[in-house]
Amino acid sequence: LPLKYLPDLDMAKQYDVLFRLLMLGDSGVGKTSMLRRFTESEFDSSHISTIGIDFKMKTLEIDGVKVRVQIWDTAGQERYQTITKQYYRRAQGIIFVYDITNEPSFQRIVKWAGDVDEFAPTEVNRILVGNKTDEELSRQVSKEQGSKLAKSYGMDFFETSASSDSNITESFTRITELVLEAHKADVDNLLGSLDEYLDKAGLEEESDRPRTENNTQRICSC
Numbered sequence: 001l002p003l004k005y006l007p008d009l010d011m012a013k014q015y016d017v018l019f020r021l022l023m024l025g026d027s028g029v030g031k032t033s034m035l036r037r038f039t040e041s042e043f044d045s046s047h048i049s050t051i052g053i054d055f056k057m058k059t060l061e062i063d064g065v066k067v068r069v070q071i072w073d074t075a076g077q078e079r080y081q082t083i084t085k086q087y088y089r090r091a092q093g094i095i096f097v098y099d100i101t102n103e104p105s106f107q108r109i110v111k112w113a114g115d116v117d118e119f120a121p122t123e124v125n126r127i128l129v130g131n132k133t134d135e136e137l138s139r140q141v142s143k144e145q146g147s148k149l150a151k152s153y154g155m156d157f158f159e160t161s162a163s164s165d166s167n168i169t170e171s172f173t174r175i176t177e178l179v180l181e182a183h184k185a186d187v188d189n190l191l192g193s194l195d196e197y198l199d200k201a202g203l204e205e206e207s208d209r210p211r212t213e214n215n216t217q218r219i220c221s222c
């Protein structure tokens with residue numbers, strides 16, 4: 001492989017694997033805010049409802065693996081659900097979000113989870129998140145209720161605040177870890193063959209090089 005291709009190989013190594021995560025929950029629970037907090041370290045107190053679906057990317061390093069996550073932020077509003085359901089199938093991880101100050105948003109997790117059972121692959125990883133813990137005085141759903149529901153679904157549970165940046169990184173990291181664990185065999189295979197490819201590329205490049213005094217010049221000109 002000619003030396004000039006090496007920078008492209010470096011680009012390819014900026015991340016090892018890409019996963020798709022999906023955020024689901026009622027309108028106003030804070031899905032967009034959690035995602036903005038996680039990817040841009042920002043928070044906005046105004047509510048601009050997501051139209052249809054949007055996504056943001058972030059790279060995490062877990063156990064030495066560079067994982068790029070594409071996080072899909074869905075609109076909680078009913079009218080967009082025909083569109084958003086089309087994305088369930090492509091997700092490897094799902095974050096269910098409710099608002100701890102809004103009991104109906106918690107009750108509706110059952111409905112969101114039911115939709116996922118119907119439209120997402122069965123092996124999809126899931127976590128449950130109760131957001132807005134900074135609004136403790138307005139709390140309507142206890143931590144125990146959240147934890148119990150999560151347990152009944154076999155999900156990990158977090159209480160977060162996008163506003164005060166509590167448990168946001170932890171939640172996104174946990175779902176990414178679960179997805180990575182679930183796909184460990186595939187990832188190992190992929191990384192194994194990529195390493196092999198890079199080693200091979202390095203060897204070929206060595207053997208391509210003319211064994212003359214001009215070696216240095218040739219390397220520099222690339």
Ligand SMILES: Nc1nc2c(ncn2[C@@H]2O[C@H](COP(=O)(O)OP(=O)(O)OP(=O)(O)O)[C@@H](O)[C@H]2O)c(=O)[nH]1
Pocket residue numbers: 025026027028029030031032033034044045046047048049050051074075076077131132133134135160161162163164
């Ligand atoms: N106090 C508090 N407010 C929050 C928090 N997270 C989000 N909010 C506010 O809740 C409102 C709704 O937040 P969004 O992030 O737009 O909610 P969403 O779930 O994306 O809503 P849709 O796009 O309509 O589905 C906004 O006014 C946010 O500022 C939080 O952790 N604490």
